[in-house]
Amino acid sequence: MSTSHVLVIGIDGTRLDFLESEPTPHIERVIGEGFLAPVRIEDGTPDVSGPCWATIATGTTVDRHNIRSNDLEGHRLAEHPDFLTVLSRDFGLRTYLAVGSWPPLATTDSHGPVFARPSRVTFAEFEQNAEGCDDGDETVTRDAERILATEEVDAAFVYLGVIDACGHEHGCGDQYRAALHRTDFRIGRLLAAVAARPDRATEAWTFILVTDHGHILDGGHGGGSDAERTAWIAAAGPGIEGGADYGTLRHVDVAAHVYAALGVDARVVLDGKAFASVV
Template sequence: MKKNFLALIFLAVSLISSNVLFAQTKVKKTLFVIVDGISSDSKEKIATPNLDAIAKIGGYTRAYVGGGKDTYSQTPTISAVGYNSLLTGTWVNKHNVWDNDIKDPNYNYWTLFRFFESQYPQKKTAIFSTWLDNRTKLVGEGLPQTEKLRLDYSFDGFELDTAHFPHDKTAQYIHNIDEKVVNEAAAYIQEQAPDMSWLYLEYTDDMGHRYGDSEQFHKAIQMMDDQMGRIWKAISYREKTFNEDWLMVLTTDHGRSPKDGKGHGGQSDRERGTWIVTNAKNLNASFKNTPGIVDIMPTVARHMNMNIPKGQAFEIDGVPFTGKVSATKLNAVKTGNKIALTWQSVDKEGKAKIWLSIKNNFKTGSQDLYYLMDEVEVANEKAEIDISKYPSGFYKIVLEAKYNNANYWVVEK
């Protein structure tokens, strides 16, 4: 009897341990989505039940693009520029994509795909896109500058197929391509579940350009929401059926012009005003503090357990909006031989190291020399460093804290 009792205890402990292990070893997956050209005020005017369902699990917040307004990082509110800010976690002063021509991207600032493929070559990546340049120019697939990076699956380039998608004056062909891309993404995710994927849809921006703030544009937003419902259904199936932990992040690349909604590219609040929807459950305080599009990159990297080398991590402008974060909103002001630093502390534990470089060798693929200027309590939210020994017209400052880094440049004209 005693042996049977002990056997039952052993069996119960084994089952509990197995369940705990099962819960702890869920396979992490990510899908990030860019739906083009929907300002935050436009999105909030239209019923989006599918986006709302995702946000109910995680959250919705207003966000921004455009970098630091009137600073060294001010970034055009243009499509490809925004895409690359998401992919690299940096503003235009670093990634160097200034417009949709994508003339000379600085591939020294790695994209999510390059980090992921480099660290996890055995895992699977995918892109589903209504614009071919996202893969060939921004991600830089097959280019020597990206060490001939290869994604595992791509579904794009249909805008060049005028036989099947003849270009009509109302841009209906773009909607048709979006539909094809979405349906493939939903099916592929449900069946193959790539580890990290990017979905891009264009039609909403086309309607904004053609009709501005209009019934056509609003209808396009409703169509987009329906499309996201199909994607969410596939992800929900994977989570319920398999041992997978999915992060889904949806955003837009820019807002719309304040006058009539037909344009974008400038620095008005409406052109800079975007939004983020996610199913992430462990959102931190910075999520509700108007995150930037650059914050998506480190959030994805954190979810996917990417280990970003220190020199590259120092360059990332974004801050994760999930999990613990030490400091955000770093700012620096130079007066004479002093630079005054301020930041917002979130998780206030631990100290922060203040690093200074007076060169930007990283831009050309070399390493920067950093000087350790001070170490302070992150909760102080301010510090002052003496730069009298480092005469320069350029200062790159990094706050290295327990849970994240923040960086800021001082550029003297």
């Protein structure tokens, strides 16, 4: 039984400046034990979910995975698979995907899925609006709580989408802030589930929180402004120095760090590298 485990939480459409100014005690706990670093979406990568989540999942740039919009048609994910698929297929590890509000991550909707072959999937489809995404996030959080607390999971990706949905519907105002607070609470429940595992004392867990893109204040993204193209990564775990300066990271670094944290030599092309502090 492996003692190394990774939980990646994807938090869609969360502006870095709002994260830094709003009270988010559970996210702040991860940051306090590790780091928060900005991500600049790379030139040539549209600041929309499809390309950004594919880059995060595969550790490769758009020139390799070829996802350039929220329609994944023409993708090259067979050549550049996601980290959950690689871990389950090539190493026999137990992987888990939980998605409640953006179907292409987990289903064939829009020529998906981004995550092709995880060992286990929780998918709950709701209306693609703020209320539906909130319901979806709550549904998958409940299921992920149970699985993370009681079952063997080596690597997991849990997607939470209500913040982005609120940005689109209402702009980045009070409802956007409230969605950030609800999401932080759900993240706290996921962290508590890991803490409640029977063998937690002997397990080494890495936690990675990542957003795909930002928003303009009036709501929306894809226009190329700094507010839209600024994302972020927060992480804590073995080998991550708390409070260190990790500079500006890249989305492609997430998959590379997942493999490094689990101690596997993934025989796939990677454009990123495991997180390292700036000396």
